[in-house]
Amino acid sequence: MFPITLPEEAALSPVAFELAVQDTHGLEVAARLGADRIELCSALALGGVTPSLAFVEAAVATPGIPPVHVLVRPRPGGFTYDPAETATILQDVRHVLRTGATGVVIGGVRDATVDTDLVKRVLDAAGDAPVTFHRAFDSLPDPVAAVETLAALGVRRILTSAGATSVADALPALAALVTTAAGRIDIMAGGGVTVDLIPALLRTGVPAIHASAKCLIPDDLTIGLGTSSPAGPGGRETTDLGLATALLAAIRAAH
Template structure:
């Protein structure tokens, strides 16, 4: 059966994941920025939440691209160790160097995870030769790849997802993510992916009267959180 991974960024999302019984969660912060590493307190809240499925923590020290300096790499590896020590079942990360998989960072990340599941995120979709990337990541000990089947969304990447599943040939899991909607679930399952990843977000009106930063101006209309109804529709389509 195709698994459902729900991306969660707050305590409301944790409650939704527990109620619906999704297969696992990807825990992060700041999903509108593509997600960054969540706080240790949020990780602890997730792993101790009643009926919580396995928690996989996004390890991304900042927004932007996926080429990391030595200092950023050290931070990333420390965050992996903290997440696993706190009880995370897995971590999610991705690093590139000169347009290819950053093999040194990835190998060190797998080592830091100390047996916890390692997922390589959508940095994968920037690789010029995805099939080569599959072989490299499988050889480094990565367990799963999150991909849209190309640098767009899953709606456009269905043929690419099917090719990646065939290329992986059981060496590593392929998980579809990036613009997942309930009406796409059937087509995604037919590609043969092992799992589907979705954030199922909605915007909650929550205006702020003062400017807090360049991306948080005064009067911003709301914040994103998990849409339980949308997540339930995706889960129903899978089941």
């Protein structure tokens, strides 16, 4: 899409950096950057939904790409799924792992708690592949109980802003979740992550930080394509190399 150049690479940080990627330019950035893993998705402006299998294939075939963890979310909106949606999630989990993904990112809520039936079925479908529980976690009224539930089930990590829209507004709560997890499950900070916020996030003890590092490319529409895509001046999001580089540099510099 546009040329990519990077500064000389530094040593890898012990705190993992996960980059959310929603297009092929983002794949190029992730491969060049040296991120620890990517979360592959589509439509980040809607919170992210399941990407196409062709995009998963492109990701795992990209030279130098870090481990690919695929978001499996069948639609925008809330996280309570009916049986047909659950079946779609399970099939997508199987499909993306057969395509070569390293892990999957899922979430489900039932009666204001973790949808344990869904999570158990995803874990069974995923086999040895790691499973991340996404920010559906932040909609739960008892996050401590949710950490205990997910750790006991065998989920590898939780992506969370500690219940806030932006993780910057919930740093003490984030630190408390790390304490509750006690190394049994990783607490990965995400949601409104900025370069200036990195030192404070690292002080909470999180072992991983997640960011999308987005920028907006102007891209006018001559016709309306739906309520979220009206005609007129607008744009589309993609990964910003400079921001992604600065985020990773800040994580590494702190160590």
